[in-house]
Amino acid sequence: MKGILLLVLANAASLLGASALVRRMSTGSASVDAVLLLVIRLSLISGAVLLCGVTGTLSPIGLGTLSVLALALLGACGEHKHWQWIPLPPVGWAWIVFIIAVGVRLLAQVWFFAPYLGDPLAYHLPKVAEWVRAGAFTREMGVHPHATFPAGFELIETWWVVFLKHDVLIEMAGVEFLILAGASAGALAKILGAGDRSACLAGALYALVPALHLSATSCLNDTPASALVVSTMLLIIARAHPATFLAAAGLGLGIKPTYGFALPGMILLNFLWRSSGTLARPRSAEAFSLAVLGLVLGTCWYARNWIWFGSPFYPLGSASDPKMVQFGASLSSLWANLASLVGARVYDNATLYGPNDDYMAGWGAAPFAIGVMALLWIQRSDPRMRALALAFVVSLLSTLAFSRNDPWHLKYALFFPALPCVATALLSERVEGIKWLAGGTLGFAILGTCLSYDLRAEHLRVLAAQPWRERTAARLAYGQVTREVPENTVGYFGGPLGATYLLYRPDFSRRVVYLRARTASTLVEEAHATGVRWVFAPDPTAEQARILDDSTARGWMKLDSGRFFVLQ
């Protein structure tokens, strides 16, 4: 109960703090200010977790104390008197019911899903588990080659787990960004002249883009990065305070460098839009603080890598680069990616929708059937849409140039379907019948975003059958954690892509020791020295397999079951 109370207080503090800042940097548009509120709240949360992680106070009490102090300070300044609920736009009961239904389904997905996808289990979430267990940031990040990548999204995930010391609500982090994505698309449509209902349609269409929607509850960071690209585009055309750009860009770059791939389009948009009306830009301590926070969030992980490993992008471009992702731009990648997008992936017909965008664009039916056509129609007469389209296309091309033509790379470009979704909404006001077609695509998207390529009906049944306290994807076969080990410490000596997060348990009650021995004797010594009796070793490298064989041949270890070894 204490954890829940602190979580509620902390969320209240972040909302009140964000609302106080929005009041000082308001754009004058309710829909843009709503996006601003979300961006600033996420920045404040990230900053708070970053501060507690660095100072070793990353615990319910530490973060809770900070939040209560912030709440008290805001209360003393009378900020609570200015709090206003964002008024619901007059969109009609049908839209309200629809939004509530999607929201309830998202909450059910948060509740019944446990982290299940390969990348989060292998290198995003082990960091969260280590931080929550240690109450501070740790040097130990796991063994995946990408463990050193920026961890801005992990800060938000930590926020949702640290108070409860449990990961049951961890997907809320992604849901926050999905709301940001939908709100940004809706606000873009509104700025371009759409009515309230059409803006709502734009937001709903974008929030239900299959890959974006499924990614939000998968603990991947592609939805957050894409949502921030769209919200930055919005803040640019809304001529918001420059500090707010820095906050959004800082969040984005701190979450995933792929946000940076889209920067050329954002810079172009700022250039194209420079002559439109500008808002007053008061120089205030609050705006300065927000800008500094954005800079810190956007640079901290790169600075850490520079200090620890000698390169901000480590391991990319270094001798230990596993070359699993492309480093730098390439014209051949651009052409290959563009050809496969237009010729095959945009159809989304290779397999089931999934958060990883396997072999498809994952944009869904609306951008495919109506959105791009709508864009071609609208841009004829609207120079603002032409400028926005140019910026989005440049961002898309830049992203394609920076990504290798692997089966998943289009998840880096999930910001792009926001543009055709906005165009669809605008066209629905001008062409008879488009509204009904768009409604059809929404219905199809609702069906397609219940489950996914990586989490099917049989997987959901396994997850839902477990009590919430114990709910884990370790019961699913692909994690290879095929048995429950009765120990609170487990060693990991498997390959670099192993789903190590599953070993921590949902309440982070188990210590995981990453063994990095180079011989059988040092492996056993290391295990004894760290109190490890059980060693999990899925998909070992050739060297690890030789060491494991050597250890078992000498009788120091015995294969128990699955990929678990027990020390003798």
Place this chain on the structure above:
Amino acid sequence: MVIKAQKPSRKEKGGVPIPAPPAAWLQAGLALAVLGWRIMTQPAPVLWRDWGLILSAYWLLVALKPAWQNLSRVTASVGAYLLAIYVIGQFPHTLKSLGFLAP
């Protein structure tokens, strides 16, 4: 008093930027280039459902006949046609994900 017509200023508040409206011929040229690319690179039997080809043909129409009275009807029809192509490709997979078809 003589009132002279003024060119709208780029700095005018609320004025919206450029890029300058691309001429119809430029848009038509781009559409033709995409159309040619799709025809040259796709096998003839699949051209009827080629997304790039259908959209570039539509773009050509929009660029050359922007005021055509049947454009709205054509737009809605092309949308419905593309939606059918999309649903035929993805729907079986959606059914599989929901457990209605064997994976």
